[in-house]
Structure formats: structure tokens, C-alpha cells
Amino acid sequence: MPTHDARVQDIAARLHAVGFTPRVTDHDTHTHIETEVPERVTAESWQELLAALAAADWSGMTTGNKSGRSAWAGVNKETPAAVEARGRGRQL
DSSP states (O other): OOOHHHHHHHHHHHHHHTTOOOEEEEOSSEEEEEEEEOSOOOHHHHHHHHHHHHTSSEEEEEEEETTEEEEEEEEESSOHHHHHHHOSOOOO
């Protein structure tokens, strides 16, 4: 399995490659990647956005904020086995 840093870099690079501007924020237990999503997005960009989000441990979209729509992804710093052992009931 790719390392935490490699996963974060891959997601950010995929978003950037199709015209999004990802912002990466480091936290104690995870890294958060967020990008604004314009009103009009090509089908190719939309598919790549969804694929990039699917590569994260959790993800979602927010609408109605002052900047419009944003997509976000979270990548755990711990290995998947450690996260499963501790439980995933925590929300960010």
C-alpha cells in the first residue's frame, strides 16, 4: 500500500492535472485536501475529481458556502489496520 505522503501527493496531483487547485492541510491524525469546484466542470474533470476522492479514506462535497461548492478528502496518517483496530466512529 502506498505511504500516507504518496497518497496525499497522488490525490492533489490528480486534482491539479484536471484544473482544480487543491489545498493541503496537515492535522495530527490525518491530512485534509480541499478544492473549490466551479459551476461548470467538464465530464473528464468531474470523473477525475470523483476518482481522486475515492482514493481517500473519506471524502465529500460541500455546497452553499460563500465560495460555492468544494470537494474534500481525508487521508489517515495511521495504517488501515491501526485505524480499524481503534474504530472509525470519529467525525472530522
